Amino acid sequence: MELSATAKVILGMLAARPRSGYEIKQLVDQSARFFWAASYGQIYPELKRLEQAGLVTGSEASQGARPRTIYKLAPAGKRAAREWIEQAPRTLELRDEGLLGLFFAGSINPARTPEIARERAAIAREKAAELRAIEAMVDGAAENGGPEAKPDSGSRAVLRYGIESSEWAAEWFERAAEDLERETSGARGAPRGR
Amino acid sequence: MELSATAKVILGMLAARPRSGYEIKQLVDQSARFFWAASYGQIYPELKRLEQAGLVTGSEASQGARPRTIYKLAPAGKRAAREWIEQAPRTLELRDEGLLGLFFAGSINPARTPEIARERAAIAREKAAELRAIEAMVDGAAENGGPEAKPDSGSRAVLRYGIESSEWAAEWFERAAEDLERETSGARGAPRGR
């Protein structure tokens, strides 16, 4: 059975413990949003599909009149999750409009190129700061919080990856801005540069 | 006027010089494919939309019986491209199934986590090598090639970014694999064994 991307996120989220669709959305937004996104419009229908396919089982857990369904992995779902993890990941598809801008800046508006690189640096710095805040929150929760609080080593590693790669990118773009500035101001009729 | 993502790529590609839809697709695949993708199903319809909106103008350039249309930027298209470049880029949305796997590996199959990190490292190394090959090709073409060959500083910078960030990622994942291995083997009643 071919799992959709959303199905993989759901199975992954349910592997740790049973959750409602709402909880899954919150978790994706909080912990995985720097490399993955999912909307209600995907999560709720996919949960139903997965239930029909026998990969998850939902149980009613309404609180008073507020409806609530908590899903957990069925044995087939556990198998499917393991299989997915086992497979070699296909090559990464990246989509970055910022890089696209930098890529074309030279032919559209050369003078702006260094500035665009600087903007990218600022965005990367902001992202790093944001992720650092999440890390601090998670670490704080792990210290005083219940056993629910501590994330596993894989997700901690991914968070670290987000922080460190953003910092690396910020430095890289800053350096690139300087190089591009030198090229622009220096040469003139000699566009070959370098 | 709101430009679609595909429209931005097209305007960017036409900024350097006029091209056919086919050429745009080839160029995207060759030079931008590590951070952007576009299919014929997007490019051809979008070219027509852009022509109707007056941002590009197509001229027939058939060779014998083989049909061919070459598009170039109209003045309005130049303005639109400049505007887009001028705007601050929105925050980056990333989608990485490999990171997703690592993220969940801890709860789905902890013993495999280090190995998954190693696989990621291998993929990053491959990507770096691939991009290095492109760089060598581009540099070679610039030396002996015609005036068509040399890419502008922005796209050279983006290529360098692809190479260096992939190399950084490869090292990071290798280190992460070692850390995760130490964690796994060290602590725990480690019941599952492997």
Added chain:
DNA sequence: ATCAGCATGTAAATGGTTACATGATTAT
């Protein structure tokens, strides 16, 4: 009483990929 947040869902629109369809030209 009011508001923030919990909780579920659907419909419409948009964006994007894949597969199909056609045929010409160039190199082997």
Added chain:
DNA sequence: ATAATCATGTAACCATTTACATGCTGAT
């Protein structure tokens, strides 16, 4: 002759976002 590559396009499908719709519960 045949294969590769040039060249254009459409249709069907799948993924994703956004907006809408509804109502409950807990805190202030």
